[in-house]
Amino acid sequence: MKIYVVGIGAGSADGMTFEARNVLEKADVIVGYTVYAELVKKLFPEKEYFVSAMKQEAERCRKAVEMAADGRNVAVVCSGDAGVYGMASLVYEIAASYENVEVSVVAGVSAMLSGGALVGAPLGHDFAVISLSDLLTPWEKIEKRLECASAADFAICLYNPSSKKRHDYLMRACDIMLKHKNADTVCAVAKNIGRDGEEYAIMSLAELRNYSADMFTTVFIGNSMTKNIGGKMVTPRGYKNV
Amino acid sequence: MKIYVVGIGAGSADGMTFEARNVLEKADVIVGYTVYAELVKKLFPEKEYFVSAMKQEAERCRKAVEMAADGRNVAVVCSGDAGVYGMASLVYEIAASYENVEVSVVAGVSAMLSGGALVGAPLGHDFAVISLSDLLTPWEKIEKRLECASAADFAICLYNPSSKKRHDYLMRACDIMLKHKNADTVCAVAKNIGRDGEEYAIMSLAELRNYSADMFTTVFIGNSMTKNIGGKMVTPRGYKNV
Structure with missing residues (x-):
């Protein structure tokens, strides 16, 4: 069957x-x-x-x-x-x-795509998808991935950025990414995608560090080329421009 | 409008x-x-x-x-x-x-998801998506991303693995990934997804190195936990097992 x-x-x-x-x-x-x-x-x-x-x-x-x-x-x-x-x-x-x-x-x-469409086009170029949940994954492994993805200038999408027991995980993740990414890197959050209470916001990586995410939030961190175009987060599809 | x-x-x-x-x-x-x-x-x-x-x-x-x-x-x-x-x-x-x-x-x-469903569940945990096309991206940037994503044990999905002018790019990418991933890492290719001639194959990273991809191929490289289960590529959703 x-x-x-x-x-x-x-x-x-x-x-x-x-x-x-x-x-x-x-x-x-x-x-x-x-x-x-x-x-x-x-x-x-x-x-x-x-x-x-x-x-x-x-x-x-x-x-x-x-x-x-x-x-x-x-x-x-x-x-x-x-x-x-x-x-x-x-x-x-x-x-x-x-x-x-x-x-x-x-x-x-997946939420990286539906949330991405909501906030603009955050994943228009190479990207990494990382869950901040350490229920089934050692936190050290998550840290290493955040570190490597940032060092290689990937756009990043975070799943499970927070929960009751892990209220400071997004802040810890931002601190790691801030070692390689600028504080003014364009970021976005998408919440309750496709459901009642759907909303999104564009912010800098420095602002994201202090953002209170919940378990219905998907988070996007730009690469070095990502822009805010009219209140949308847009990662160009290449490094040689239009 | x-x-x-x-x-x-x-x-x-x-x-x-x-x-x-x-x-x-x-x-x-x-x-x-x-x-x-x-x-x-x-x-x-x-x-x-x-x-x-x-x-x-x-x-x-x-x-x-x-x-x-x-x-x-x-x-x-x-x-x-x-x-x-x-x-x-x-x-x-x-x-x-x-x-x-x-x-x-x-x-x-996206092809990472439709192709993923075809070959099994290759992206069940953190992953990186990288295009091998250097039309709009310097090859050095692509190499760095392959290197970092492999070092952090991401599952990897490759878009645009080949074209007429770039027939050896997949081989070069595999050589970089082989610096950090085992030669027997479970990999898969999906071709003509959802169209006439749809097909897929499961193979090792060593075999992938010699695979002839075309521009309608999407490539999946496992992480250290990825398995071949009955001819499907399956990446478990965590490192603490069922």
């Missing part, structure tokens, strides 16, 4: 691909974290759902794979893309123990 | 978001590189199109902005996402000289 891991985009029904909606339409049961499952329920209220809270990803994916092994048509939903910090790799790892379960990933618009 | 810069995804109509299709439906004129405009024409054969060849991006975008300034509803189409190596930043830069033109970006599924 096939199990689908489906990226549903930022949250609005409009941000989903046709492929994602088709796969969800055919699913017997839809599995996901409560918040994302609720978004899908608005489109498909009649479906069967298996939902669970945050930090129960492994258990949830295992249950999903078991249901697929039992012959049901299962779709695991993730916000944004299914692969980027999503459930796709976890489902692959778990499904490896089940001979009759085949995994199929349906890509979606 | 508003000008829309629209990411249409990998190429199949199914890979487009509802938002992208809605915006194209309302456009008076659709502007783009010949190949991508042709893909859109299949969906909207009755529209007016302004198409031009590769390397004429600046001229094409200028024409698009002028048409918007003249009061027409213009959509500039890009394959994948509009922001990632797309036309969005170029349109922002050009539109800055026109007081009555407002830019709006519509995100799409």
Whole structure:
């Protein structure tokens, strides 16, 4: 049996691909974290759902794979893309123990892209994507990546910039980036992308250091060429100009 | 007037978001590189199109902005996402000289995500995206980014790995990555994503070094944790395991 891991985009029904909606339409049961499952329920209220809270990803994916092994048509939903910090790799790892379960990933618009469109064009050239969550990654590894990405003048997109337990992580990340990037580097934050309360702001890296991000915020840090054009963050697509 | 810069995804109509299709439906004129405009024409054969060849991006975008300034509803189409190596930043830069033109970006599924879904889940953890095209970027800058991204154990996605004039660039990039990544690092290539002739392959970094990529290929290089699970490339979402 096939199990689908489906990226549903930022949250609005409009941000989903046709492929994602088709796969969800055919699913017997839809599995996901409560918040994302609720978004899908608005489109498909009649479906069967298996939902669970945050930090129960492994258990949830295992249950999903078991249901697929039992012959049901299962779709695991993730916000944004299914692969980027999503459930796709976890489902692959778990499904490896089940001979009759085949995994199929349906890509979606990740927050770096939907948030990017909201704030301008921050990722118009080479970039690095780094999560500040140290739940599954040693903080030293995160620091090294921030350091190297800044030293090579990448534009940077940060996922999970903050949480209750990690209120100063964005500040610590900015301090590392400030070793290589100018304090006036153009940055942006995008919040509640595609949902109620959607907002964004453009600011300098120095200002970002003191910004209070929450877990629904995606953060963009420019490269040395990034500009503020009419209140939008724009990274040119090259170093030889128009 | 508003000008829309629209990411249409990998190429199949199914890979487009509802938002992208809605915006194209309302456009008076659709502007783009010949190949991508042709893909859109299949969906909207009755529209007016302004198409031009590769390397004429600046001229094409200028024409698009002028048409918007003249009061027409213009959509500039890009394959994948509009922001990632797309036309969005170029349109922002050009539109800055026109007081009555407002830019709006519509995100799409970039090749790192659609190609990623095809080969497995290669970008399940922090990653860097690097274009090997040195048309607008000094090669030294590209080398530095390859070096730093490898040193920090990022998964890496390469755009534009090759062209007629740059047939050995992927080999040179692999040699740089091999300074920090093991020769048996799990890698993948995705070709003609979402179009006729779609295919992918999983291979080691040593094998990738001798792979002949073309300009329709997207390349993925794993981090130290990336695995081959049943012929798919899977990067776990953290370093503390399931």
